[in-house]
Amino acid sequence: MKVFINKVIPAYGLRLLKEAGVEVTMWEDSAILSREEAIAFCKQHDAFLSAGQAGLDEGFFRQCSHLKVVALHSVGFDGVDIAAATQQGIPIGNTPNVLNKATAETALLLMLTVARRALFLHRKIKRGEWGVSQPTQDLGFDLAGKTLGIVGLGRIGSELARMCRQSWGMKIVYHNRSRNYEAEDEFGATWMPFEELLASSDCISVHTALTQETRGLFGYEQFKQMKPGAIFVNTARGGVHCEPDLIRALREGVIYGAGLDVTDPEPMAPDNPLLDMDNAVVFPHIGSSTVETRNEMSRCAAENILAGLRGERLPYPVNPEVYG
Ligand SMILES: NC(=O)c1ccc[n+]([C@@H]2O[C@H](COP(=O)([O-])OP(=O)(O)OC[C@H]3O[C@@H](n4cnc5c(N)ncnc54)[C@H](O)[C@@H]3O)[C@@H](O)[C@H]2O)c1
Numbered sequence: 001m002k003v004f005i006n007k008v009i010p011a012y013g014l015r016l017l018k019e020a021g022v023e024v025t026m027w028e029d030s031a032i033l034s035r036e037e038a039i040a041f042c043k044q045h046d047a048f049l050s051a052g053q054a055g056l057d058e059g060f061f062r063q064c065s066h067l068k069v070v071a072l073h074s075v076g077f078d079g080v081d082i083a084a085a086t087q088q089g090i091p092i093g094n095t096p097n098v099l100n101k102a103t104a105e106t107a108l109l110l111m112l113t114v115a116r117r118a119l120f121l122h123r124k125i126k127r128g129e130w131g132v133s134q135p136t137q138d139l140g141f142d143l144a145g146k147t148l149g150i151v152g153l154g155r156i157g158s159e160l161a162r163m164c165r166q167s168w169g170m171k172i173v174y175h176n177r178s179r180n181y182e183a184e185d186e187f188g189a190t191w192m193p194f195e196e197l198l199a200s201s202d203c204i205s206v207h208t209a210l211t212q213e214t215r216g217l218f219g220y221e222q223f224k225q226m227k228p229g230a231i232f233v234n235t236a237r238g239g240v241h242c243e244p245d246l247i248r249a250l251r252e253g254v255i256y257g258a259g260l261d262v263t264d265p266e267p268m269a270p271d272n273p274l275l276d277m278d279n280a281v282v283f284p285h286i287g288s289s290t291v292e293t294r295n296e297m298s299r300c301a302a303e304n305i306l307a308g309l310r311g312e313r314l315p316y317p318v319n320p321e322v323y324g
C-alpha cells in the first residue's frame, strides 16, 4: 500500500506509517504542488495525506476515485469538497481536539499582544524611543474581568473560554448555531444573538469554520457595532472577516485593535497595510504550530490513513456518511 504526502510532516506520524509497512512518498520541496501535480501523484498511490492542498474539488475526487482515504493534516476542511469525496466513496479524515489548546493559546497570545500593545512597544524601542517612562504612558488595558465574546463555541472556542474564565476571570458570552449547555454549566457562558454579542464584548474571538454562512461575517458594519475599545481576534479562517473593512475600522479607530492568525489570501503580501499598523498584529497561521501538537496531528493523520487502507472506519472521520 502506498501513501502520497504533499508536505513534510513530523517524523512521529511518518514512523507510524512506515512501521505498518506502508510505502511513503513525501513531497519535500518548498515549492507548493499544483492541483494537477497532486492528482498525478495521487494516481500512483492508494492514499493521500494532505497538509493543505488547493483544488480538492469535484474534479479532483472524480480523477482520484481510486483513493482509499484522504487524511487532512488539519481540523479545518473548508476548501475540500466533502460531498464530492463522499459521492466517490472516499473517506476524509481530520485532526480534531489535539490542537485545541495550542490554537486557543494562540488566540490568547493575540488578545494579550493587542491589549498591551506589545508589537508597537517593541518597535518603539527599536526606533530608539524608550525614553523616560511616564506613569500615563504606553498604557494598554486589562483582560481580567472583561467580557470575552466567542463566535463559534465548539472545541477550540470552548478551550479559550475555559482559559479566560479560569485564569483571567473573564465573563464569557457566545454566539453559536446551537446552545452549548456544557459550556454554560462549566464556565457560565451566556448565549446571545450575534448583534448583542458585538455590542457587549470587550474582546471578540472567532472560532467558526469557514462556510457559506460565515464568509464575510465581520465587515465594517459589524466592526461599527463593536465597542470602540474592543479587540477583534481571528484564529479561524481569514475569509470570516473582510480585510479592507477591517483595515478601515482600525484606521478610523472604530475598534481598539485586531489580532489575526489567519488571512485571505495566505500568505499575506509583505506590503499589506496591516503589517505597518500599530493596532494590528498578524501571525502566519501558526495556531497549531507547536512540536507536541504537530506530532499529535501527524498521529491522527497516520491513524486515519492506516484505517482507510485497511478498509476500516476512520478514527477521525469528516464524512461518516460515506459508510452508508
Ligand atoms: N489558526 C489555526 O491554525 C487553526 C487551528 C485549528 C483550527 N482552526 C480553525 O478553527 C475552526 C474551528 O475548529 P474547531 O475544532 O473548534 O471546530 P468546531 O466544529 O468544534 O467548532 C466550530 C463551532 O462553530 C459553530 N458554528 C458554525 N457555523 C456557525 C455560524 N454560522 N454561526 C455561529 N456558530 C457557528 C459550530 O456550531 C461549532 O460549535 C476550524 O474549522 C478551522 O478553520 C484554525
Ligand SMILES: O=C(O)[C@H](O)CO
Pocket: 073, 074, 075, 076, 077, 099, 287, 288
Ligand atoms: O484547520 C487547521 O487545523 C489549521 O488551520 C491548519 O493547521
